[in-house]
Amino acid sequence: MRENLLDVENLTIKYKVKNGNLFFNRYREFKAIDQVSFNIGPSETLGLVGESGCGKSSLARAIVKLVGLDSGKVTWLGKDWTSSHASTDRKFRENLQLVFQDPLASLNPRMTVSEIISEPLENYRKDLSVLEKIELVKKSMETVGLSTSMINRYPHEFSGGQCQRIGIARAIILKPKLIICDEPVSALDVSIQAQVINLLKDLQKRFSIALLFISHDLSVVKHISDRVMVLYLGRIMEIANVNDLFSNPSHPYSQALLSAIPIPDPIREKERKRDNLVGDAPSPIFPPSGCVFRTRCKKSTNICSIKEPREKIVKLGHRVACHHVSDEESK
């Protein structure tokens, strides 16, 4: 059995919201991420989809320790990362990079492109001379399709797509084993999105990097992922191979999501059956009892409001958290 790069077990992140008056501070805790478990193998792409506010970014940030986690365990390259100290964090991070959502905001406006891209080198490869670093920066820029003549420019002189390429160049310069992409294309034009996604796909093949690809765009996720994880209010609803999920979604939420994908064919698009979700996602501060999805679920019954569904294995590597699933499968 191959060894997983990243194992996440029962990860829970709690946030505090202020809930008091002028004189007394009271805090109310809520779970942004609740008991999430998954793993990522070498050079595999795990897609992570969910509505806004469901905890996708919190999950990504918890994995790279930008946000503290409250319980659970993150194992990175076979070593427990949750209990490690700040000094060992740095070693771990060398193989784990993050690409951010907002391309421009993730680049320091006072730094030139070469300074930005070489920042990981400054921290991890102190043995390199200035010339060697610049050579690496240039190589990395060429890899992501940036002209090396732009090496002295500042981030504001670039377009959004180019900025994202700079972010990717910074992420790949240390040849990491896993890159977490936190909605890397949501701030970009559709045409640029395609370029950046294909770039990521190519990089993955060339350097056999694993990706955790976060997005709320299902077609993008379908295009890039090997496996897909569906998140709702901080809980995993379904996790499956990309083909299984898109051809045979088991969870009502995944079914609703998939039915919302438009078909680029006007005739078929008219006939497309949509089962629209009603209303907004409930507030994670006051989650519904039992199954969190029951307030918007078509199949919701009594048991859904009483008991939280256990994750059921539909197939090897296909897990679903729904009371109604195993019944359907056994028929």
Add this chain to the structure above:
Amino acid sequence: MARPKDEVRLKMDYTKSFFPFNTKNSKSLDALKDIEERSLWTSAMQRLIQNKAAYISALLILFLAFVCFVGPYFLSWSYDEIDWDLIEATPPSINNGHFLGTDSLGRDLLARILQGGQVSFQVGLLATMVAVLIGVTVGSLAGFLGGWVDQVLMRIVDILYVIPLMFFIIILMVIFGRNFYLMFIAIGFVEWLTMSRIVRGQTMTLRHKEFIDSARVSGSSNTRIIFKHIIPNILGVVVVYVTLTIPQVILLESFLSFLGLGVQPPMTSWGALISEGAREMEITPRTLIIPALFLSTALFCFNFLGDGLRDALDPRDR
């Protein structure tokens, strides 16, 4: 200068970037030189020179400082020498060597202005520097680390804020006696408080920016983040505050001198000269106007320079 060439190169490279995986490595070592030249400060210098007002101001400040520190050696009168023949304020004349006339005690006004300039420049720059160093360090630490560090540092600032300046100065005088250098301590003591508050506020807004997160993911330590990411981004605000502080400090110094801390007659400073001149402005307006001209020229220049520096330090402003 190399602009048009750059444009051509850029266009060519743009077409290349449509074929993203061009593995042919175009090694050009001459490009390496550009990189070293374009650090934050050097590129800021380039932009500053392009700003005419700021550049001229900088030169004028340097010129004034040079004249103040070197000029006295070429005058026939020293600042504390009384010309007994001209014991009352006399108008300027080339014949007797008093190019700007004498003050009411018969001392050469030009010599006194130059001497006063030395003091004012020292106080203005050094005390401000002290205030900036302490203020930026404390403010960025408090803003960046947050939590109890922030609480402790800001409460210290609060406590220092409420100590009245007069009281503090009197205590200093009681303990150390009259001393020119105590003035730096007293002024720095007052000025860094506001600085630290401003820097703390700026740092707190920066702390949650994504590029700080991305620096951390790239493995940067807290020290590196503060010095490489936070401070360069707050320099604009700091520089503007510095240009507001320098005139404040120069005027504060004349107040301190009046209280007996700081410079004592016959030693002088621009602030002291102006307050002396103000007392006699009905008789000899010259003793007020000329030092005031020097002071306001210097302050104007500092303000233009500060404005220019703020723009120059921000690469987005071109």
